[in-house]
Amino acid sequence: MNDLTLMWKNLFRKKTRAILLLISIMIAFFIYAALFTMNGALNAGVQSAKANRLVTVNSINFTVSLPFAYYNRVKSVEGVVDAAHASWFGGYYKEPVNQFQTFATDPEAYLNVYPELITSPEERAAFINTRDCLAVGRELATMNQISLGDRIPVMSNIFSKQDGSRSWEFEVCAIMDYEPETGRDVPANFALMHYDYYNEALAFNRDMLGWIVILTEDVSVNDAVSRTIDEMFANSPYETETSTEAAFGEAFLSQLGNIGLMLSLVVGAAFVTILMIVGTTMVLAINERIKEIAVFKTLGFPAPRIFRMVMGESLLLCFFGGFLGIAAAQGAITLINPVMKNVLGELSISWDAMGYGALLMLGLSLITGLLPAFSAMNVRIVTAFGKH
């Protein structure tokens, strides 16, 4: 037997109470880990945005198209090194629930603007030169068991063809990855197709594009380039708004609401509640055991050791419940991965989430354990025996 055994036995002396406490802590950490992971997945694109990459969209919002002619005019602006256009296809593969993010673009320009997107030279050439080629991100291909050379249909839930069909046939001729050295921590979970192949079959919205991605000479010219582009199209039927890639990503996320604030509020509310429940229960539990603590002191257990034992109980409770909660969140994420994988990629609890979670557990146990630990440490033996 050692102090850990004593702490464990004391913690579970009232099993129902201990289990209920553990469940409440578990729920708080479940919420924390699930939201942290979701937030991380949503922000991954923003965090890995390149500083000298700008995005031009319709000033109404990014879901409203721009004329294709804008693309060439943007490319000629001083300070622009390269540019690519992209259009949201809104695709799915086999079943509507199986989202298959696909963009119609100019392959060569797109790969130039996103140099971190890599594929073999042969596949790159095949993608650029084959009109019905589909370049598929590694994660998307893996998740859908798609291989090079496969012929697959991708359906649009937005656009239809002139013949009334919504299906575009492709040959998979390139598999894309993100260059690991770029540190871009997002899954390649999308596909690219030739704009021409998409555009020529469209029943409506022809010769329009979704947005233009611009690579500038340097971060220092970003403001000037943005201003020039937006002034160029001012007072036209399709006014533009140009911002950095990171700002564009944030604007996209803000459509969903302030995720960071929501995360803080929900996690904060959960933790304040848990703090009160665990804190009160710990104080009551120690008060119930005041005579036992007096016995420990009578036997010669020094006050600092009593303090450590009570703090240890609090640490055990919070860390045990916390890690159970994080494990439960990982279980839930694994369950929803098949549904969410095409949108957010393969989700998993990160080491960051675990690390911050451990800090939260430590904080929670310190706050809830300090008061009972101090009161246990300062128990006067004679008074405690007298009370009972």
Added chain:
Amino acid sequence: MNLYTLRDLSKRYSRGGEAVTIFEGLNMQIAQGDFIAIMGPSGSGKTTLLNMLGGIDRPSSGTIECQGERIDNLSEARLSKWRAAHVGFIFQFYNLMPTLNAAQNVELPLLLTKLSPKQRKEHIATALDIVGISDRAKHYPRQLSGGQQQRVAIARAIVSDPKVLLCDEPTGDLDRVSADSVLEMLQLLNSKLNKTIIMVTHDPAAAKYARRELRLDKGRFIEQESAQ
């Protein structure tokens, strides 16, 4: 050889703003290997005196020496160490930990020593054997009778081999048969293992097991008789 020397010992406390004196100017010597029963009316200060001898309460004035070392002015930390090394406590209501079995309860004082787990096991087995309760080592307090619980408490008190056992009404919660059995056990520990035993009791029959009886009345000791 004297184990304890008490000089001019007083204890006062305040109750509702009024000073209450429990005893004043108490002098006493307790020899190594003695077995003393302290009797007296309620409120005479028997338990207070026992607590002071055990280093869990302090006198208002006067000194307490144990083997030549003053314990009344030791810091809390040093008193804890001193208690762990020199004193075994036996309480009226046993004060066993309900979450621990008999062997684990007995092991508690050994957690304060540097003994290895194997040595601790040996000490526990010996202590349980001495009090005749080895067959109940894995039982929890709720599974034991009052007499058996008190035997476990005695095993806990002697497991670290202290010189002195302080017993506060050790048979107060037991029937006559169990009480006699526990008292015989104390007598054995005194006579065979030379433990100094100081026992507070209300029970004259229990006091008869001691070598001498002291009556604490109005703050003074009256030595009554040699019981044995």
